Amino acid sequence: MKIRANATRQELTRLKARIRMAQRGHRLLKDKRDQLMREFLSIVHESRKLRQEIEERLTAAYRSFSLARAVLSPSVLEEALMVPGGAGEISVSYRHIMNVVVPEMEIQRRDDGELQDRDGDEDKGMLPSYGLASTSSDLDEAIAKFQGILPLLVRLSHIERTIHLLADEIEKTRRRVNALEHVLIPELEQAVKDVEMRLEEIERANISRLMKIKEIVRAH
């Protein structure tokens, strides 16, 4: 949409100030977009690596679980896993990346669950949630593998959330940069040009009017 401006010197000055402001904003937003892209790419790279690691570890864990399932009868396995493994708490904190608030999650194991750590008693170690007499080491192995994956899954979830938030912000910033670069600044420049042309025209009209008045005065 074309900017409508009065052909006055004051308006011209105001338009020029707006152009300077828009150019500064454009430069800053471009820098922000570039920095966000850099952050985004490094997080995407990290997410890809983490996802690959999780997939490999999940495959290994399911494989161990299949082996445990082969050695133990379904009822023994069901009974062994009846009581949920350790209760965990996820703590969420926030950090800013180029003014984008992204979450950071961390899983902490509570003391009343599987492999519970009995604080305050150095002699006491970790306890599984099933007895050892009727289960096998394959089950220990499978459960240890699954437990090792849980913090990675939590980490992956916050990384993926960060990716979504950054992508949204990059998209927003890109639109703003484009709007400034391709719409606002050209329109403002055009408006300045129009105002300057009108002012010059008014100036020329004034001069010719003055000359005409001068001629009339001389004739009398």
Added chain:
Amino acid sequence: MRDYLWASPVGRIRTIEKGLLTRSDLAKVLDAGNLEGALMALRDSFYGPYVSKLEHADMFEVALEEAVKAVHDKVMRLAPEPLIIAAYRARYDFHNLKVLLKAEMLQVPAEEGGFSRLGNLTPEELMEALKPVRQGQAPVAPLELEPDSIGESAYKVTCELAAVYARVLAQAEIGQLSSFEVDGLIDKSYYTWAASVYRKSGYDALEEIIRSEIDIINLKMAVRANLLGISSSDFGGILIPGGNVDAARLAEGYIRGYRGVADVYKHARLEHLANRGVSQAQKGQPLTGWERECDNAMVKLVRQARKISLGPEPVFGYMFGREVEVRNLRIILSGKQSLIPEHEISERLRESYA
């Protein structure tokens, strides 16, 4: 000791046990290309009637459980002293007790999948029998109990289960037991009771079998507990007394770590197994192969007892042999179902009793 009573059952068992799967029979099942093929290979065996009833190959566990149940029921009917068989079967009743107690701990209804149908009592019978215990009473005795009958042995098992249930409930109210401790307590109660039943029966070979089973379980637990970093006090709580190796000595040895455990088994029959387990664990290698060796040691022991011509040992051995066989079949069939490579399946197969 009334071993002459077992003459007829032993005769029957000698005929039936010819149907046990041999190594080559298992190899045929293992060689099948897939789960359906493996089940097909079982059609001409003892498992044929159970396998052919399956609507879907993935439901093989139903067939295996039915087959074991049929073996138990047959052996119970044959046994002139059913308590000997009932004491072995009671491990499944004690397992069901664990399920019930854990469900109570979690305050949820016990899930059907956790129960075993192989015990002397069905899960429903067990729940019914334990109702009076909550009011501090003994389980209701059947009206007529013939000595040495299946009913009498089931009642004895029920009484023992009720006693253990009451004991665990009393402790849980005081100290809020963890599921690990509940399992440990029930396993300990079962093996202590079974050992006393076999001791009182006067059949030395059976007593030796249960004592050796306790030794092997304690050894396996000691190595795994070390690996899991379980404290000595928690480990002491789950150790099963009544084996050839003193549980108190093992608890002391456990404090000194892997070497302490191996030292306890020095000059014992399981010395070699203990050293192997400890060295595997110390090297951080999987214990799968070693656990198989432990199970094989049990099979060898029961196989030795089979040579006794008159007594419950061959009957007991047949039942045990079928259970080992089912375990091997489960390893093969689950392996086929999960597409586990053949060599990984075969390295988990236990020695056959046949």
